[in-house]
Amino acid sequence: MKSRLNEVERREQMENTSFEKVLIFHADRCTGCKVCEMACSMAKQSTYNPKKSYIKILKNQEMDVNIAALDMKCDFCNECVEWCTSGAIRFVSVGEAAIIRKENQLGIFPAPMLSYA
Numbered sequence: 001m002k003s004r005l006n007e008v009e010r011r012e013q014m015e016n017t018s019f020e021k022v023l024i025f026h027a028d029r030c031t032g033c034k035v036c037e038m039a040c041s042m043a044k045q046s047t048y049n050p051k052k053s054y055i056k057i058l059k060n061q062e063m064d065v066n067i068a069a070l071d072m073k074c075d076f077c078n079e080c081v082e083w084c085t086s087g088a089i090r091f092v093s094v095g096e097a098a099i100i101r102k103e104n105q106l107g108i109f110p111a112p113m114l115s116y117a
Helices: 002-016 035-045 079-083 094-103
Strands: 021-026 055-060 065-071 089-093 108-110
Touching: 021 065, 021 094, 035 055, 035 079, 079 089, 089 094, 094 108
Parallel strands: none
Antiparallel strands: 021 089, 021 108, 055 065
C-alpha cells in the first residue's frame, strides 16, 4: 500500500511541476568524467557525493555511450553545466528543446527527468 501511495505522490508531483528549462545532452561530447555530478552534489548537498547529485551520467555498456538524466528535484541552477569540461550539457528553453528534438540530430537530445524513490 505504501509503495502505491508513493507512486501516486510522484505522479502528482510530475503533473504539478512546470519546467521552464530542459537539459540538452550531447552524447558524443560526454567523457563520463562525472564532474557534473560532483558539482551538483556539492552545490545542493554540500558534499562531493555523486549518489546525492540531481544529475546522473548513466553508461550504456552495450552501445558504449553515456546518457544524462535529471532527478525531478533539479532546480536548474546551472552548476553542472558550468563545471562540464567537455560542453556536453546545457540548459535551454522548452521551445528550443522542441526545435532540437524536431531536428533529430543523432546524439543530441533532451535528458530525461526521473524520480528517484
